[in-house]
Every structure is written in structure tokens, then in C-alpha cells.
Amino acid sequence: MTRNNSYWLFQSVGWFIYGMIGVVVAFLFYENVDVWVILAQFFSAVIMLISTHLLRYKMKLDGWLKLKIQKLILRLVPTLIIISILANGIVVGYTILTTEIIEVEKFSITVFLLFSFQTFVYFSLWTALYLIIYFFRNYKKEEVEKWRLQTAVKDAELIALKAQINPHFLFNALNNIRALILEDHMKARDMVSHLSELLRYSIQFNDNEKVTVEEELEIVNKYLELESIHYENRLHYEILSKKELKKCKIPPMLIQLMAENAVKHGISQVKNGGDILISVDQEDNDLVLEVSNTGKLKKNLGNGIGLRNATERIRILFDSEPDLDLTEQGNMVRSRLKLPIVK
The missing domain is CATH 3.30.565.10 (Histidine kinase-like ATPase, C-terminal domain)
Incomplete structure (x- = not known):
């Protein structure tokens, strides 16, 4: 399986599980859970998937993955805050329009920021996991290349000795x-x-x-x-x-x-x-x-x-x-x- 295929597999499975957990929570804590409530949970999962994919795209496009950890964090934190607020705004807006889970009268900027912070935590965990996997794979690749180099140099030595x-x-x-x-x-x-x-x-x-x-x-x-x-x-x-x-x-x-x-x-x-x-x-x-x-x-x-x-x-x-x-x-x-x- 290629890196790209495995990435999409984990993305799809991971955020699908996130959507399923949202559905279970809805059945446990809300009354009158209908199809729109279930769709809202999976809509949230889709937004999370799209947001994290766009974050990955930006990191690769702008070369963030080649930066030192301090500079990487300085770029990631404000970016995560921004996408958390945007993603949460889309999800909250959709949920208000299609369900009665969120009561508009009781909804405030404080509640919105709390939801956004929750989303920020999810995105931060996703980013940490992605970076760990990315750097681990690169480390393994460098090790393989190192061994290939040593083998190539050894072979070259034998050929040179034979020829010279x-x-x-x-x-x-x-x-x-x-x-x-x-x-x-x-x-x-x-x-x-x-x-x-x-x-x-x-x-x-x-x-x-x-x-x-x-x-x-x-x-x-x-x-x-x-x-x-x-x-x-x-x-x-x-x-x-x-x-x-x-x-x-x-x-x-x-x-x-x-x-x-x-x-x-x-x-x-x-x-x-x-x-x-x-x-x-x-x-x-x-x-x-x-x-x-x-x-x-x-x-x-x-x-x-x-x-x-x-x-x-x-x-x-x-x-x-x-x-x-x-x-x-x-x-x-x-x-x-x-x-x-x-x-």
C-alpha cells in the first residue's frame, strides 16, 4: 500500500469513528434523535476530514515539514486556531439549521469559543499523530537509504579493486x-x-x-x-x-x-x-x-x-x-x- 493510499485509509476510518462516537453521544444525551441529528454528526466528521487534509496540504506546500520544531510550532498554532474557528462555525451553523440540538436562545460567544477550543484539541491531536508518523517514516527511509549507500559503496570498492x-x-x-x-x-x-x-x-x-x-x-x-x-x-x-x-x-x-x-x-x-x-x-x-x-x-x-x-x-x-x-x-x-x- 502506498503512502497516499494509507493516508486516505486512516483519514476515512479515523473520522468515520469520530462521527460514530458523535452519534452514540447524541443517543445517550439527547432526546428525539432523528436522521438529521445523525447526519449532523457525520457532517461534522466530513468537515474535520477536509480541514485536516487542507492543513496537511499547506504544511507540504509551504515546506513546514522541513522546519525545525520551534518554527513549525510557531506556524501551526495560529493556523490550528483559525481552522478550528472556521470548521466549528460551519458545523454549528449546519447543526442549528437542520437540528434542534443547539438552542439558539442559549447559544453565546462563550459557548462557541468552548466548542472551537474542543475542535482545536482534536486538530492538535491529529496534527501530533500525523507528525509522529511522518517523521518516523522519514527516519526509517533515511535508515534504508543509509544502508543502501553503505552497500553501494562496498560494491563500488570491490569493483574498483577488481578493476585497478x-x-x-x-x-x-x-x-x-x-x-x-x-x-x-x-x-x-x-x-x-x-x-x-x-x-x-x-x-x-x-x-x-x-x-x-x-x-x-x-x-x-x-x-x-x-x-x-x-x-x-x-x-x-x-x-x-x-x-x-x-x-x-x-x-x-x-x-x-x-x-x-x-x-x-x-x-x-x-x-x-x-x-x-x-x-x-x-x-x-x-x-x-x-x-x-x-x-x-x-x-x-x-x-x-x-x-x-x-x-x-x-x-x-x-x-x-x-x-x-x-x-x-x-x-x-x-x-x-x-x-x-x-x-
Whole structure:
């Protein structure tokens, strides 16, 4: 059952019971209870239902449910007073016109205010119950989303470890470094440092749900430097990013995954190698991550587990649907990902 369906079910049943209680009270304390008296009780229940529904609509429309409790109370109390007086005025007017329960001669402003206070109490109890259910459901939803996030991040870690720290990658990197030791021992030392940083980042990134663009680009640069040794003169790359965007937060290993796809599905498939261009830009309120590489677009690339997992992490972390676009232009393949800017 959906939230909306359950809301209307409880609303209908709750106020129907309220009407039935009114009918029972009428039979116990009034004489000559006829059909009009019974209709008056259910008319009161219908007015209560409509009033509480309008209150719920206003709370949701004006964003009251996102306010702190003090500000919420400051808005609710005067609103409850107003709707209590209006609802009670409608019910009293209908009852006077259709029944003889209320004696007009004895009716006064004091009696009206007492009736209105009674209605205010009912509305206050309804509001308290609604808020308790609402916040409890949201709390449970946040707990579920938290567990989903932890599961997604754990899955992403396993995928990243499988993709990055596999024997083939390590074998190539270590062999290339070994060959460099005799040719250029300083560069070999730098490559060992890059490999160490890459492995440490890949293993430890699960400790953080988000990293800065700057941190991510640093590790991507180290990864591409290692791969450029393996492909020698076949791989050329460039990384561009606006300075003001480097502190933006993204899921870890996101650009790294895009760069790895560019190498795996692009450069490694081209005989003479090619270029990789990585850029971080801004489009309205979105961060745009773009990786272009020499090669041809594979039809099933967009269905890869890594890309699916990355977009799922973005959806959970940023509560937004990411926009992933894979296109081919000439001899270049462009992977473009848009996500909200978070600093």
C-alpha cells in the first residue's frame, strides 16, 4: 500500500469513528434523535476530514515539514486556531439549521469559543499523530537509504579493486618500473611512488563517501602516468579543471573509472594509440565530468557494471539522477557525466 493510499485509509476510518462516537453521544444525551441529528454528526466528521487534509496540504506546500520544531510550532498554532474557528462555525451553523440540538436562545460567544477550543484539541491531536508518523517514516527511509549507500559503496570498492588492483595491471606496472630502474632510476622511483599512492587510495577510499575533485584528479594523474609508461608513446593525456571546482565533492573513483574505461576500451584497442582529455567544468548548477579518448564507441559500454554502480552512488549520495552521455565524434569517444555541485 502506498503512502497516499494509507493516508486516505486512516483519514476515512479515523473520522468515520469520530462521527460514530458523535452519534452514540447524541443517543445517550439527547432526546428525539432523528436522521438529521445523525447526519449532523457525520457532517461534522466530513468537515474535520477536509480541514485536516487542507492543513496537511499547506504544511507540504509551504515546506513546514522541513522546519525545525520551534518554527513549525510557531506556524501551526495560529493556523490550528483559525481552522478550528472556521470548521466549528460551519458545523454549528449546519447543526442549528437542520437540528434542534443547539438552542439558539442559549447559544453565546462563550459557548462557541468552548466548542472551537474542543475542535482545536482534536486538530492538535491529529496534527501530533500525523507528525509522529511522518517523521518516523522519514527516519526509517533515511535508515534504508543509509544502508543502501553503505552497500553501494562496498560494491563500488570491490569493483574498483577488481578493476585497478588486478594481477595484469600490477604485472605491467612492476615490469615497466623494473625496466626503468636501469634507464632512469629517478623516474622509476617516482613511478613506485605513484603506484603506492594509487593502491593506497583504491584500498582506503571506502572510508569516505565523497572526495574532492582535486584529490580525485591527483590519483587519476598518477594512474595515467603509470599507463603512459606501459603504452610508451602511444598514450598522451591532458587534465583540465577550473580552479574554483577543485573543492567540489564527488564519489571516490568516479573520474578514475571513466579514465580507466578510456584506456581499456579506447587506447588499448587502437594500434597507434591516441589521446585522452579529461575536463571538469560547470554547467548551470551542475558539475560536468568529461573524458574523451581516441577510439570507437562500443554499444554495450553504457551497460557496464562499473558505470551502473557509479551512477547509483551518485543517485544515493546526491539524491539526484545523474546524466551520463556516451557519444562518438569522428575518431573520438566522449564520456560526459553531469551531477549536482556539492562543496
